[in-house]
Amino acid sequence: MSFGKMNTFLSIVEKQFTQDEDGFKTETDVIVAEVRAYREGRHGSEKWANMASFSAATDLFRFRVIPDVEITTDMRILCEGHTFEITSVEDVKGRGMYLEVLVQEVR
Numbered sequence: 001m002s003f004g005k006m007n008t009f010l011s012i013v014e015k016q017f018t019q020d021e022d023g024f025k026t027e028t029d030v031i032v033a034e035v036r037a038y039r040e041g042r043h044g045s046e047k048w049a050n051m052a053s054f055s056a057a058t059d060l061f062r063f064r065v066i067p068d069v070e071i072t073t074d075m076r077i078l079c080e081g082h083t084f085e086i087t088s089v090e091d092v093k094g095r096g097m098y099l100e101v102l103v104q105e106v107r
Helices: 046-051
Strands: 008-019 025-041 059-064 076-079 082-091 098-106
Touching (some): 008 059, 076 098
Antiparallel strands (some): 008 076, 059 098, 082 098
């Protein structure tokens, strides 16, 4: 993946729950990482047609692996004012260099 194609900035956030002295829990989003990524929206390509039967994903993000940070499906991605829930995370070609993340936009 060339660096020039990674022209979308995104934030990877994780939910964190805090409890006040009265016992009420509050949910806040904590930014885990901010990275550049390649973004591909869902369209009529052969690749998306093959995934359509089992995936509710609306977008695909591809970015470099972040050292000491494990990306999971419990996290969210914030990009260009939109919020995305991560549906799957895959290591591209098993090399540990890039991650391919399928996401679904939250409305």
